[in-house]
Amino acid sequence: MDTTLLLVQLLNGLQLGVLLFLVAAGLTLVFGIMDFINLAHGVQYMVGAYLGVVFLALTGSFLLTIPLVLVGSFLIAVVLEHLVFRKLYRASHLSQVLATVGVLLFITELVEIIFGPQLYQIPIPAFLDGAVPLTDTLQYPVYRLVVIGLGLMLAVALWLAVSKTRLGALVRAGATDAEMVSALGVDVERLFLFVFAFGGMLAGFAGLVAAPIVAVEAHMGNQVLILCFVVIVIGGIGSIEGAFLGALIVALVDTLGRTFTTDIMKLLVDPSAATTIGPALASMLIYLLMAVVLFFKPRGLYPAKA
Amino acid sequence: MTSSRKILAIATAAVCAVGLAAAPARAQEDPVKIGFLATMSGPPGIIGKHLYDGFMLAINQAKAEAGGRPIEVIAVDDELKPDLAVAKAQELIERDEVDFVAGIVFSNILMAVFRPITESETFLIGGNAGTSTVAGRRCSPYFFSTSYQNDQVHAVMGKYAEDQGYKKVVLLAPNYQAGRDSVAGFNSEYTGNVVDTIYVPLNTLDFSAELARIASAEPDALFTFMPGGMGVALVKQFRQAGLADKVVFLSTFTVDEATMMATKDDALGLYGSAQWAANLPAEGNAEFVSSFKETYGxxxxxxxxxxxxxxxxILSAINAVDGDLSDKAAVRKAIAAADFKSIRGDFKFNTNQFPIQDFYLTQAVKTEDGDYVMNAVETVFEDAADSYASECKM
Structure with a gap:
């Protein structure tokens, strides 16, 4: 293990972290402000990728595809909120879980019916195709660097919006005490709708930028969703800062864990046992981390509510 | 009363006699029923779709008729759930009274339905999965495979790496039984230096951490088994990380015509292993490829x-017994004869009723028509039998 490899892995962790953040941001706001558990949030990520495939085929330009996917994801989230989620805000968490899993299954199946079981892809746009050499053996794809840059910029913009603007103040106030905000004459329903749709749009954008790296398929959102729940639980529900911190921690622990756990285990036990224990331990690390965080800070590292 | 009873008896006997006389004739018109059981939904459903479309092409080209009897195919989806697969298999056997069950994509499904189907003395023709137990000690006279024993495909890559004299190889596989089997299969033929064996969680989609590890190990070749969406992600990221020009990519069930619909140019030049390829010169193969493309697009x-x-x-067996499937021993003999022109070339059954066949190194190429295909570039094993046949006592 050398420092360049460590650097590459840190970049990889950062890149996964910003993607997770984009999905987790919407999830944490919706959960924090509306006390609403949305297991169908990963669907927005998947739909974003599929919208990317469709719009790219129609326009032929990645740059044109980005705004179209943003608008499309936003509108789909608005429709879902109107048709289904609006009716669930006052329901119990169990009802919310059941209903949103239903939405998840319905949309996943619908996408499979429309697009078929085959895998789709979005190629890396030509102007971002290439790699930056770090050493003789290691290089880093330009596209992933751009994803990191974009993700960090969005994170800062989101943080500024939430902490410095009037709308952001309402969102924070809503996360702390929705009833009081409503009593002060704010149209909470519209606030909810906006937050929900905005979260859906961010997830859709994450799906689009992830598509050139992974395969586009109907179940791609499920795995990301599970990670994102870990992220917001570690970070503290309802806070953007918490989601960002949580996303980076989860991504770095996961990435570095996958790289180095087996090597570390080899120092402790014999190599064949290490190749068995290492991967199992590596995939458990983030959940162990979550358990530790919850033990010491039950409300997460950066909770929204005082 | 007595006389009327007698009349009734005579009438019944007469009807029976007529019925008996008519029976063979009716049996000829009764359709032969084939249950097609495979995973047809979810992300791995694409494999079931290929299997089903290929199967139906053969049936339809024979105008759904063999041995003078029409053929009826009942297709069911096991959804990759072993318990559901068993229930569906029992429905096929008991309710539909099928003569054959064909299909089966995944090994865990095969293990689940193997006993219920073979113990009911229904012929099971495996089209993909080939676990070591059913090739070896738990083999059955009622099971035939038209694919391979799982280990063989991985061993092809190990043999190729050995023949090429690669000194350093990294192995990468998902952390579950089939992944560990792939590593064992590769290692059964490769004696060089495996510098690293990396297991990733099933359904990993971001391989950046593993690819960085591979790059810094500087191996001659990478061997991997990453089916479905995992393979697509790996191939794209392998290319993006700039490894495609430095490390030979050897794979099984990772780069194929299904995943290349998503990887496109990123897969070009990468290697796989197979017992069939579109460019094999076997009789009927080119016609198969063109009519498949024409029919299914x-x-x-x-x-x-x-x-x-x-x-x-299955068609050849029904023809050989003239549509009379009542004598199971005769049907079994007819299947075992493998009296058909396999589009892979030479094909015959071993004593464990798995094929003896050639295996090839295949490579991803783009044809002049813009299609992405795996072409056979080199024969790695000739007339290969699997290593479990000796454990099979029938």
Whole structure:
């Protein structure tokens, strides 16, 4: 293990972290402000990728595809909120879980019916195709660097919006005490709708930028969703800062864990046992981390509510 | 009363006699029923689709008729759930009274339905999965495979790496039984230096951490088994990380016509292993590929070819017994004869009723028509039998 490899892995962790953040941001706001558990949030990520495939085929330009996917994801989230989620805000968490899993299954199946079981892809746009050499053996794809840059910029913009603007103040106030905000004459329903749709749009954008790296398929959102729940639980529900911190921690622990756990285990036990224990331990690390965080800070590292 | 009873008896006997006389004639018109059981939904459903389309192409080219009897195919989806697969298999056997069950994409499904189907003395023709137990000590006279024993495909890559004299190899596989089997299969033929064996969680989609590890190990070759969406992600990221020009990419069930619909140019030049390829010179193969493409509008992968051979095999057996499937021993003999023109070339059954066949190194190429296909570039094993046949006592 050398420092360049460590650097590459840190970049990889950062890149996964910003993607997770984009999905987790919407999830944490919706959960924090509306006390609403949305297991169908990963669907927005998947739909974003599929919208990317469709719009790219129609326009032929990645740059044109980005705004179209943003608008499309936003509108789909608005429709879902109107048709289904609006009716669930006052329901119990169990009802919310059941209903949103239903939405998840319905949309996943619908996408499979429309697009078929085959895998789709979005190629890396030509102007971002290439790699930056770090050493003789290691290089880093330009596209992933751009994803990191974009993700960090969005994170800062989101943080500024939430902490410095009037709308952001309402969102924070809503996360702390929705009833009081409503009593002060704010149209909470519209606030909810906006937050929900905005979260859906961010997830859709994450799906689009992830598509050139992974395969586009109907179940791609499920795995990301599970990670994102870990992220917001570690970070503290309802806070953007918490989601960002949580996303980076989860991504770095996961990435570095996958790289180095087996090597570390080899120092402790014999190599064949290490190749068995290492991967199992590596995939458990983030959940162990979550358990530790919850033990010491039950409300997460950066909770929204005082 | 007595006389009327007598009349009734005579009438019944007469009807029976007429019925008996008519029975063979009616049996000829009764359709032969084939249950097609495979995973057809979810992300791995694409493999079931290839298998089914290939199978139906064979049946339809025979105008759904063999041995003078029409053929009826009942297709069911096991959804990759072993318990559901068993229930569906029992429905096929008891309710539909099928003569054959064909299909089966995944090993865990095969293990679940193997006993219920073979113990009911229904012929099971496996089109893809080939676990070591059913090739070895738990083999059955009622099971035939038109694919391979799982280990063989991985061993092809190990043999190739050995023949090429690669000194350093990294192995990468998902952390579950089939992944560990792939590593064992590769290592059974490769004696060089495996510098690293990396297991990733099933359904990993970001391989950046593993690829960085591979790059810094500077191996001659990478061997991997990453089916479905994992393979697509790996191939794209392998290319993006700039490794495609430095490390030879050896794979099984990772780069094929199904995943290349998503990886496109990123897969070009990468290697795989198979018992069939679109460019094999076997009689009827070129016709198969062109009529498959014409009928279904996409390029057949090896699963489609296995399905097609599965169809040809069943048709040949029904023809050999003239549609009379009542004598199980005769039917078994007819299947074991493998009296059909396999589109992979030479094909015959071993004592454990798995094929003895050639295995090839395949490579991803783009044809002049813009299609992405795996072409056979080198024969790695000739007339290969699997190593479990000796454990099979029938």
């Amino acid at each position: 996409y390029q057949p992968a090896l699963y489609a070819a296995q399905g097609f051979d599965m169809g040809l095999l």
